[in-house]
Amino acid sequence: MRETPAPAVPSVPVGVASEAGVASEAGVASEAGVAEQPADENLWLEDIHGDDAMAWVRERNARTDAALVNPAYTALEASVLEVLDSRDRIPMVSKRGDWYYNFWRDEANPRGLWRRTTWDSYLSDSPDWQVLLDVDALSAAEDAQWLWAGASVLRPAPGGEYRQAMVALSPDGGDAVAYREFDLATLTFVEGGFDLPTAKTRLSWLDADTLYVGTDTGEGSMTESSYPAAARVLRRGESLADLAAKEPLFAVPPDHLSGGVSHDSTPGFERDVAYDVLDFFNSRSYLRVDGNWVHIDVPDDMNVSLHRKWLLLRPRTDWHLGDAVYDAGTLLAIELEAFLAGSRALRTIFAPTPAQSLQSWSWTKDFLLLNLLEDVSSKILVLDPAQDFAATELDACPPLHSVDAFAVDDEDDDAGNDYWLVASGFLTPTTVCRGTLATGTPGGPAAVVREAPSFFDAADYTVEQHFALSLDGTRIPYFQVGRKDLVLDGGNPTVLSGYGGFEVSRTPAYSGTVGRTWLERRAVVDGIERGGVYVVATIRGGGEYGPSWHTAALTENRHKAYEDFAAVAGELAARGVASPAHLGCVGGSNGGLLVGNMLTQYPKLFGAVSCGVPLLDMRRYTKLSAGASWIAEYGDPEVPEQWEFIKTFSPYHLLRPGVAYPPTFIWTATSDDRVGPVQARKMAARMESMGIGGLWFHEALEGGHAGAGNNAQAARLHTASHEFLWRALTGTL
Known part of the structure; x- marks a missing residue:
């Protein structure tokens, strides 16, 4: 959902099979309680x-x-690369403050550019991009093979500008990445700033001088699935050794998939949330209240989503609660404080049908967008929480197409109810539109911003x-x-x-x-x-x-x-x-x-x-x-x-x-x-x-x-x- 993852063996001569052959029935007999090998x-x-x-x-x-490889194949591959490198592709952007950020690769920049522009410039035929980080240049300067893996940007104090980011770089394209602190004002890595070596790290900004970090700090710090088992507090100036010496802020057993802590910095709704991911489909969420972790008491297979005062719940299997039964895939809403106080007066704001399912959701300032599939064609609903989540269909989804709607920036004073609409079909190049939701007419038309070439x-x-x-x-x-x-x-x-x-x-x-x-x-x-x-x-x-x-x-x-x-x-x-x-x-x-x-x-x-x-x-x-x-x-x-x-x-x-x-x-x-x-x-x-x-x-x-x-x-x-x-x-x- 949008609101939100051997010991060395003896070598054998290349190309030579062992006498054990290929018959799967042959092998080591199973011991009591252990499957055959x-x-x-x-x-x-x-x-x-x-x-x-x-x-x-x-x-x-x-x-x-x-x-x-032959001449015909080489020409075909070149035609594919022409598509991937085309400068006419849509540069998808995400808004932070007054800037629109994008990561871009092309023939001249094979490892890519992290860059940003203004809205007016983005609307032009040739946006004026400010390059923040040239990954090709960085790789050349450091004699490394860095690949971009994203960035986590710190929300500034009210009235301030976005400045601090933790940039993730992969040495080989794998899931393990190195994190470095980057200054969006000086466009440089922060000297003496946060710097974490390559690992399957999970982190979250607490404030300008503090991170919540789950990473590989030695024995017991990672789960059997190779992801962080604990989150600790890393303060500016502290080393990885300092982090390893600290007691975890939150930890999970090694046979769970992963665990960690994230900080929600939404003004007026600041909170710490811990997650214990038991396996790919079961997890437990906790809120930090007066220094203690309070479990959000729902079944482990529940999708839990927090947004400002609201708690949204989506069960993966049918949920029996008292006399009520909520079908798998239902979306339920309740105010978080009421839920923590013991209320279970849940509102069903979406109920699936045999043909229709909920795929994702996104909050604007005053509305909730639901992205649905009906026999694998898109349908979008706009829900108004102020009107008891009354739903209106967004009339923007042609049949046999994929259309996705999501907020531009729900905290922007002027654009808080703006939404992106991204549409694509097997024969229809992607189109990006932008619209505004308004009380009484939430399904207003969206204007075309970008059209990809055919x-x-x-x-x-x-x-x-x-x-x-x-x-x-x-x-x-x-x-x-x-x-x-x-x-x-x-x-x-x-x-x-x-x-x-x-x-x-x-x-x-x-x-x-x-x-x-x-x-x-x-x-x-x-x-x-x-x-x-x-x-x-x-x-x-x-x-x-x-x-x-x-x-x-x-x-x-x-x-x-x-x-x-x-x-x-x-x-x-x-x-x-x-x-x-x-x-x-x-x-x-x-x-x-x-x-x-x-x-x-x-x-x-x-x-x-x-x-x-x-x-x-x-x-x-x-x-x-x-x-x-x-x-x-x-x-x-x-x-x-x-x-x-x-x-x-x-x-x-x-x-x-x-x-x-x-x-x-x-x-x-x-x-x-x-x-x-x-x-x-x-x-x-x-x-x-x-x-x-x-x-x-x-x-x-x-x-x-x-x-x-x-x-x-x-x-x-x-x-x-x-x-x-x-x-x-x-x-x-």
């Missing part, structure tokens, strides 16, 4: 930066480059929404983008994309890069010249229909997400869009696990698979990078009963000799400290040892979980994935 001949590849492992990576990168000719294409029936009869929506004159004979090269996890919604969005690398491409297939078809499946595990859509595919029900995706693939074949030989699938991260299961469980449905930054070894995922933080999503493989269902969707253990697998491209990044490169490496190595052909592997050396630290790397990754799929699905691999 399947044989794993590729543990040596878990030494991420080890010489042998990196030699293995470089050899396969070279093989992929040799197969991939990077491909959309006139010959159409967007359709269809529904496939999953194995249990559930209707699964999917979007199809293709030519208006599409021949439904099964011969169209089609890529099917999905995610299906963590309550993440896949919504319509414009992509000039997809237009150039897929929709506009042409190939003669079965005697007919055709273009590409792009399909997005909105399967269970996501959030398109609210939290119940997500929980339907958790842990032992994970197979439902895969059945949904397979149903869409089958429907595309049945409708004549693409036969299996011409249908590919692509997914990254949890989506990589999704397509890994398509590869191993549904190989006959696809002609090619592109699998990025993936989870694949579900027996050891909790021991790799940040994997322990996802136990609530997938289950705990250390528990025998849970391993029994987890192994049914662990692609690394589902590979079988003699199966005809489709061509597969596995890609990852060395510096990914979230999922990590290990699982991709091991999957590729096992497939190689089984003699599975048509395998490509690529590992970017920086870029973190995104696999790319700049536009050139992003262009390479995107183009390589689509080039592989295109060749495979058109018979030219």
Whole structure:
């Protein structure tokens, strides 16, 4: 919601499998209370930066480059980079005081510029940007490879100007970052200011001389999921050693996901809030009252949001409170002081329907904006708290588009009820508008501020929404983008994309890069010249229909997400869009696990698979990078009963000799400290040892979980994935 996350092993000669082989049934027998340990001949590849492992990576990168790069590919990649570097892209901004801030990358500034401008200048064709920090220049001056990771700006005293910021810089694109204090007046890092070394740090400004900090200060300071387990008070002039010596202001057990403290500096509503994140979907919030932490007494799976006097609650599962039952995905409101005093007179300000769900919300000075999805198309409501949260629909959402409304700056005296409206569709470049909400006419028109250019000719294409029936009869929506004159004979090269996890919604969005690398491409297939078809499946595990859509595919029900995706693939074949030989699938991260299961469980449905930054070894995922933080999503493989269902969707253990697998491209990044490169490496190595052909592997050396630290790397990754799929699905691999 807008209101608001191994011991060294013996090396094995490169390319040589151990005698343990690939059969997942072989391995260490389970002890009492401990799940079996399947044989794993590729543990040596878990030494991420080890010489042998990196030699293995470089050899396969070279093989992929040799197969991939030719003049046509180079030209296609250059066209993608042209899109990513275009100076006509919309510079999205956030308002702080009188300034509008933006971070920008282009050909001349591959690592990027942090900059700001005034509103009048932003409205012009060529805004006058004041550069605050040139990350390329900083990297050159310090002989480092810094990548921008954001900034936390201190709210000034009333009447003052924003001046202090904690700038986050990543050395490799991973989640671990260094923080440095930056002066927005002098445009320099503060000499002797706050300076925290690279770690998975969480911090919050208390005042100009004090931070709340959770970071790696040694043993016990981080959770088993690799995130901060405690928050301490860091005062100006104190060192990391001083911080480590202090008693925590707030701490959580090491088997919880993370814990910390943030300071709400809203004038008149200043307060400290502590959070204990038990797992990805359960947490506890605490208010500091007279030096004590007071629990906001709601179920752990409740989304808790504080704004001025209001407490908003959104349950992830049905909430039984006295005689009342609040459905999952309902939004409830109550004044915070009344709740703390014992009142439970909650107001239902949004109730979901089978077709409609709440995705996010944002407060302006006097109104509350709700961003909804109705059958995966956007709808926006404006609620007026002064009128008992009376709702009015904002008439700004065309069908099969994604539209998001959020406040510009709810504390601005003049613009407190202004809102941004950002709209996009598969064939509609992003438009940014700005409007003003007013009592009595909250849905007034918004004026266009910026329109992104079109990077491909959309006139010959159409967007359709269809529904496939999953194995249990559930209707699964999917979007199809293709030519208006599409021949439904099964011969169209089609890529099917999905995610299906963590309550993440896949919504319509414009992509000039997809237009150039897929929709506009042409190939003669079965005697007919055709273009590409792009399909997005909105399967269970996501959030398109609210939290119940997500929980339907958790842990032992994970197979439902895969059945949904397979149903869409089958429907595309049945409708004549693409036969299996011409249908590919692509997914990254949890989506990589999704397509890994398509590869191993549904190989006959696809002609090619592109699998990025993936989870694949579900027996050891909790021991790799940040994997322990996802136990609530997938289950705990250390528990025998849970391993029994987890192994049914662990692609690394589902590979079988003699199966005809489709061509597969596995890609990852060395510096990914979230999922990590290990699982991709091991999957590729096992497939190689089984003699599975048509395998490509690529590992970017920086870029973190995104696999790319700049536009050139992003262009390479995107183009390589689509080039592989295109060749495979058109018979030219």
